Amino acid sequence: MLKLFRATAILEGISYLALFGVTMPLKYWAEIPEPNKLVGYAHGFLFIAFIALTLIVGFTHKWSFKKVFIFGIASLLPFATFYVEEKYLRPEDNA
DSSP states (O other): OHHHHHHHHHHHHHHHHHIIIIIHHHHHHSOOOHHHHHHHHHHHHHHHHHHHHHHHHHHHTTOOHHHHHHHHHHTTSTTHHHHHIIIIIHHHHHO
């Protein structure tokens, strides 16, 4: 389950950056809205999966409320899912 969560964290971060760094400029500056819609759907799915997996993994691994909260906030900030994956998930995966 932890490997799935790590992969979801990375994919959610990539989709977030693609949405705001690539497809939003295409939509508003180049008036090409189609990529934004597709990446938006993917990001929405990955965001929900990341939050759900945060709760599931947090419960099964008996994480503190603070750690679950940090993951929740990380889902809202660019690059933060990469940070929490590196700081919190890799050490647990190796343990």
